[in-house]
Amino acid sequence: MTDDPTTTAESPDGRWRFAAGRLHSATTTVGPYTVDFFDRWTYARFLGPDTLALGFESGQPWDIDGSYGNRLWGIEVLTLDDDGTWKVTDYEHEQRQHDEEFLPRSIVWNPQGTLAWLRDGILECRVLTTPRPALDQIWPQAVQYSDDFRLVDFWFDIPGPWTDLTLADDGRLLLAHGPDGTDHIDLVHARQSPDGHTWHELPPHSLYRPSADDS
Structure with missing residues (x-):
């Protein structure tokens, strides 16, 4: 290709x-x-x-x-x-x-440790407790395959009809935009709102928090 x-x-x-x-x-x-x-x-x-x-x-x-x-x-x-x-x-x-394509519609990032992307109707987001240390420029590694995994606060993936993402400057609020409006996702408390006023926790089956056994 x-x-x-x-x-x-x-x-x-x-x-x-x-x-x-x-x-x-x-x-x-x-x-x-x-x-x-x-x-x-x-x-x-x-x-x-x-x-x-x-x-x-x-x-x-x-x-x-x-x-x-x-x-x-x-x-x-x-x-x-x-x-x-x-x-x-x-x-x-x-x-x-072998036949899988990675064609994200939107990617957003914040140096505090937030990375989110839209792909095939799924919003996936990784939130760290602190920024990642400087990466090896010869062989950079993904969080889940490196010592930086200890920095993961939580990770989630949720489906939705969104087409674009924006991220607040401080990395604490993620906005997912779509034809039905904008969903607000609080990246501090792991909760979601359709209007920024009424909040509910992210679905437990979509939310991953590492345990001591994972480190």
Whole structure:
């Protein structure tokens, strides 16, 4: 596969553009980190002038001796340092089936440790107790496969007809927008509201909180 030519994005200040799998400015072009057996970028969106969220898929090559690695889908969040270097600041991935595509409609992120995305009618969100430490730029790891798993406050996935997400600057309130209106999700108390006034807890079967046995 190759990148979808529509997987492009431009920073709000117009200084950077993501296209053809690379970040371009008036003076330089750089490529983001890619996982082993990277296949394609499936999503790109600037979350500010210095933050880029990307969705990706990887493949699983094989030869006469068998296949290599696992097919993955994932999210990569890049931020721009003061020295002008783009670095991987957050990273998530999971195995995917051979015919499974990762085509998120929306991804939002906050440096305090919140990452949420819409995919195939499901809103998934990961909330950390503190920001992730600096990631290894050579081999960044997803939270669930690293020591950072101890930072997970809760994780949830809920279905809904939403088409876009916005996240409050402090990462405490997630808004899921759809044709029927906007749902408010309180990321401090793990509760949901259709109007921002009447609240109910997130469904227990959709909410995961790690236990001491998970660490």
